[in-house]
Amino acid sequence: MQMNVPIQLSNDFIASYEKALLEMTQQVVEKVQLDSDYKPYMNKKEAAQYIGVSFNTFQKLEKMGLPIIEIDGIRLVRKQDIDDFLDEHKNTMK
Structure with missing residues (x-):
């Protein structure tokens, strides 16, 4: 048998909860930006x-195998390659 118990939350609690959610949302938006x-x-x-x-x-990461693209002397790094390289090495870095 399931029993529902009504809970009353104070306005202060609701306001602080909303504020915390807003701050977390803003942090996520800033990170994405x-x-x-x-x-x-x-x-x-x-x-x-x-x-x-x-x-x-x-440059040390490059020597460890981070992929670098070189075209006619221009050296570029692909963002996804950096992310992948770091993911592959996250357990071995000290």
Whole structure:
């Protein structure tokens, strides 16, 4: 047998709950906007900024196998390749 118990919530609780939901929603929207600010193909400096590392650290990742596209001396990195590379290495990085 199922029994329903009515619950009364205070206006303060409802307001704080709505505020928390709004803040979480704004954080998600900001993250999506930040991710969409990056082009699908970036130069190495932009790619280093995308993942939040120095240029030298980015070059170390390149030596570890991060795919780089080179066309007529122009070196580009595909955003999806960066994401895939980091996903593949997330358990081995210390």
